[in-house]
Amino acid sequence: MEERRVDGGINQVTQVGQTIRRTVGPWSASVHELLKYLEARGFAGAPRFLGVDQDGREILSLVPGDTPWPPGPMSGVLESAAALLRRYHDVVEGWRPAAGAWQLAPVAVGEPEVICHNDVAPWNLIARDGSVVAFVDWDTAAPGPRMWDLAYLAYTLVPLAAPENLQAMGWPSPTAVCERLARIRDAYGCTQEQWDTLLDTIPVRVRAAYDTMRIWASEDRPGWQAQWEQPEPWRHGAGYLRDLTYIETYLDNWKATLKSRS
Numbered sequence: 001m002e003e004r005r006v007d008g009g010i011n012q013v014t015q016v017g018q019t020i021r022r023t024v025g026p027w028s029a030s031v032h033e034l035l036k037y038l039e040a041r042g043f044a045g046a047p048r049f050l051g052v053d054q055d056g057r058e059i060l061s062l063v064p065g066d067t068p069w070p071p072g073p074m075s076g077v078l079e080s081a082a083a084l085l086r087r088y089h090d091v092v093e094g095w096r097p098a099a100g101a102w103q104l105a106p107v108a109v110g111e112p113e114v115i116c117h118n119d120v121a122p123w124n125l126i127a128r129d130g131s132v133v134a135f136v137d138w139d140t141a142a143p144g145p146r147m148w149d150l151a152y153l154a155y156t157l158v159p160l161a162a163p164e165n166l167q168a169m170g171w172p173s174p175t176a177v178c179e180r181l182a183r184i185r186d187a188y189g190c191t192q193e194q195w196d197t198l199l200d201t202i203p204v205r206v207r208a209a210y211d212t213m214r215i216w217a218s219e220d221r222p223g224w225q226a227q228w229e230q231p232e233p234w235r236h237g238a239g240y241l242r243d244l245t246y247i248e249t250y251l252d253n254w255k256a257t258l259k260s261r262s
Contacts, residue, residue: 011139011223014057019050021057022139023222026101028058031138033097034115035060043091045084045134063134065126070170078157078180080131081120082187085153088135089114089146102142106215107208110201112143120149121156147198151205154184155243160202162246165239177250178257199255203247210240 006013006020014021035049048061068077092115105118117124118140126134154160158180159171166173185195214237217228228236 011137015062018062020047020060020062020136021053021055022060024052024056024058025103025139027103027139027142029099030097030101031141032058033099034092034095034141035138037095037097038088038091041091043088045088046138047134047136063126063136065128065133067123068125068127068132069122071122076130077122077125077127077132078183079187080127080133081125081153081157082150082184084132084135085117085120085149086188088117089149103140104142105140105208105212107211109142109144109148109208111145113145114143114149115141116144116146116149117141118144118149118152120153145197145201147194147201148205150184150188150190150194150198151201152209154181154198155202155206155209155247157184160206160243160247161239162242165233165242168233168239178254181254182258199251199258203244203251206240206244206247210237210244213237213240 002016003021004015006015012023032049035046038046039048047063050059050061053059093113095115109116117135117138119137120135124135124137125132126136158175158177159166159169160177161169161171161175163173166175181199185198188194190198213224213228216224233239233242
């Protein structure tokens with residue numbers, strides 16, 4: 001059967017018929033357990049694990065739909081992604097795999113509450129009719145706080161990006177930051193404590209994304225070195241650092257504005 005290379009960013013991803021084939025790592029057994037658990041619980045927002053092929057690659061079901069990246073019009077993507085993440089967190093809460101080996105980030109993430117996806121971003125969403133129906137690329141799933149996951153969703157879907165990064169990412173400018181943050185809060189159903197935690201977690205999560213790329217690139221992990229060596233304006237994680245400066249500059253203003261509207 002014909003194989004077609006799919007742009008998988010960090011990972012080598014191949015489509016074969018209605019399946020996706022990916023290389024496996026030491027963490028894959030835990031990810032496969034997770035996907036089988038989600039299937040057993042009736043959670044439709046993830047691909048199904050179908051086994052391992054003759055080349056030692058994992059076989060995943062192909063989730064039909066479109067990846068909303070570059071972003072373009074995203075009318076229902078924000079709310080549906082946040083709502084799907086809440087459903088996922090609720091389903092997986094309290095579950096742990098027998099294998100127990102994850103691709104853990106080389107940074108502190110906080111006390112684990114659930115198994116986080118850890119990369120809920122436009123490039124890992126599958127949408128149909130303008131709504132997100134699934135998350136893909138579960139390789140970096142690992143234990144962490146709920147708001148760790150939601151902070152990265154907010155960072156990449158609001159997006160909380162420096163103005164000079166927006167055009168390079170394909171986003172319209174300016175972005176209605178406070179309105180979009182509030183929509184994420186409401187769609188996820190944050191408690192007040194979670195909401196306060198989320199806002200404080202966002203800059204920490206962006207710094208962690210930068211540090212993870214830097215450290216894993218220095219360890220010559222497959223794919224990560226290529227990401228670190230991207231051309232300008234992203235070379236050596238520069239985009240993350242610009243975004244982090246922007247977030248740290250305006251975070252208190254966003255907090256005050258959102259508090260006055262609540």
